Amino acid sequence: MTPATSASPSADPPVSAPFFLRGRLCEGQDVTHRSRDLGVTFATPSIDLDQVVHPRGEVPPLLDVPLDEIIDFLVETGERIRDRRNPFVRECIERMTSTHPLPRDVLEAQVRGAAGYLDKRLLRTVVEQNFPDPRALDEWVPKEDFTGRRSFVRAFAPRLIHVLPGNSPGVAVKSIAQGALVKAVNLFKMSSSDPFTSVAILRTMAEIDPGHPVVTSMSAVYWRGGDEAVERVLYRPQYFDKIVAWGGGDAIANVVKYLGPGFQLVSFDPKTSISMVGKETFVSDEALERAATLAASDVMVLNQEACVASRFLYVEADRDDADRFSARLYAHIAEQAAASDDARPLDVDLREQVETLQLLDDDFRVWGRTDGTGVVIRSEEPVDFHPINKIANVVRVDSLDDAVRGVNVATQTVGFYPFERMADYRDRLASCGAQRIVRLGEAGPSTIGNPHDAMYPLHRFVHWMAHEDGTAPDAEGTADGTSGAS
Missing domain, CATH: 3.40.309.10 (Aldehyde Dehydrogenase; Chain A, domain 2)
Known part of the structure; x- marks a missing residue:
């Protein structure tokens, strides 16, 4: 795969926005971009597209990590995000003030406040509301229908691209947590208003345990939305199952043109x-x-x-x-x-x-x-x-x-x-x-685990896989006497 191309450089000193690639910080100022809202120049490394793709032949790093262990890791991450001594969050907020239209105090409150999502009871409730049987995230759950046909079902770890919004830095915290809960291989496309928060969170995780499967299953990069040199390579079912897209109408329309068999859209579109x-x-x-x-x-x-x-x-x-x-x-x-x-x-x-x-x-x-x-x-x-x-x-x-x-x-x-x-x-x-x-007056808070945009998102994120194991010995065909084949 080839690296992304550069945008037009700016005469102003660019703000540096590093990437995070499967557990590794990637720094550089190879490519310059302009933030959408303020037109401020920032610089990123070039994208090594080979590094942001997890090969299909390799089992996702989080697949066999118990959900309880993942939740414990997220809770510890939340505690560190709230710690005002956290150098990654402080650096993130400092840099974001130059690219984001919201004032510093609001940005800081957003990032640190979003860490409240990383609460053990909250995360467990989200899982239980999204999955009738949360065991499906950890194991192949046995089932048998009324005809005696046996099977196993699993909410298998998906491969997800998350197109993050620019208006709310806190969405990065929630998206990273949700990607971990469903044990996904995750690529986060950051926005030009905020090419910092996702990396700050992932660096915080890496400081806890650089080799933890949550850390090695996550990548966060920036490219200009609509850049075909990147998107025509990444937006393909060979590499990813679904794209989870936040954003305006243009952003969603840009994603839609890449959809097809095996590559689906979960859209948090403009509301x-x-x-x-x-x-x-x-x-x-x-x-x-x-x-x-x-x-x-x-x-x-x-x-x-x-x-x-x-x-x-x-x-x-x-x-x-x-x-x-x-x-x-x-x-x-x-x-x-x-x-x-x-x-x-x-x-x-x-x-x-x-x-x-x-x-x-x-x-x-x-x-x-x-x-x-x-x-x-x-x-x-x-x-x-x-x-x-x-x-x-x-x-x-x-x-x-x-x-x-x-x-x-x-x-x-x-x-x-x-x-x-x-x-x-x-x-x-x-x-x-x-x-x-x-x-009226309660638009901001929401009931934990409730549907979002008329869906249960985590239930849609996963790759539902069935392993059918034939008919039990004491069952003869289906209820109507047929084999049930189609």
Whole structure:
């Protein structure tokens, strides 16, 4: 295999982003790239494609490692990530501040907070929710059907490429843990906003035990998405079973063209989350204040960078009440924005669209400024752009029944108020394609082990293998007298 080619170099001193290849740190500045969000130059080694592929003829390193041992190793990793003396995490955060749009404090909280996923009870719960019989990860589980036909089934260790997102560094921690739990051979394609976190975690693991099978089953590299010199080689069933892709529409579309027999996609594709706020909000000033506070909390999840962050808030109200809600929502968003120390101005296109709305008639009303300190737009229909960077679109509706029409398969989380009306809407929301309904204000946390993006991911990651061992001696054919062959 041939190494990847270089991007155009920058005159600025590049930030160094090393790779991690099956237990070995790989440093170098052979290739220069630009981060997507800030256009900052960073440098990586060239990719030795032979090193990122684990030969099919070799059994995956983690296959015969007991799941309990893997979990113990992940727990120790989590403890070390949280240790503020960890040099790999400190270096990662320092370098990431130059390539990532989020401020340093938010990045650090994301990385160290994500280590909370590496908790023994949490990891065990995730496994038990994903697999009816977790023994299948450790052994060939015997089965016998009602006809007497015997077999063994195993959740066999897969070969996975993980295309990581740029918006949330914490996803790297979760993805590495999930890859270890299913005993996969893992290749992590890092994002241009964060070509650091995955390597920092893997270096932390290597410091614990450089020869541990978790460590030797992991590689983390960066290449520019869409680089055919890399992807036409790696995105093939000869080397990998599945690609686990996070990211925007362009990233997912780029992966889809490589899919075919033997090479599947598990997609955490772009999602939009919303809020549904009922008329009960306006029975008192206290109820209004409570709903606005909860709604602002959902809008500001990871400074509105996360998929679970609310962007459209459907409010069951007349125009005057919708404006009252919008004003209080803006006050809380602005307060949280100021506390976050994240005051990135809106990009030019988005700023122009918001400023245009300020000039229109009463169908639109805007609170705030386009300087990154928060904006709320009240409208009669959803705006035709994607609210981001602390922008909330309050959509006035006569009934929450009207809000359901705004839900589709790209709707991830629905924050709902008042809570007692949630059960009345969950079937309709699911029918429209929504994947999660929560109490308003609780978009961020989730129940441990619950489905994510309408699936149990670990169950989909593994390679389900059956070993059929014939019919038991006391069984004669199938229940209908046939052999059962097909």
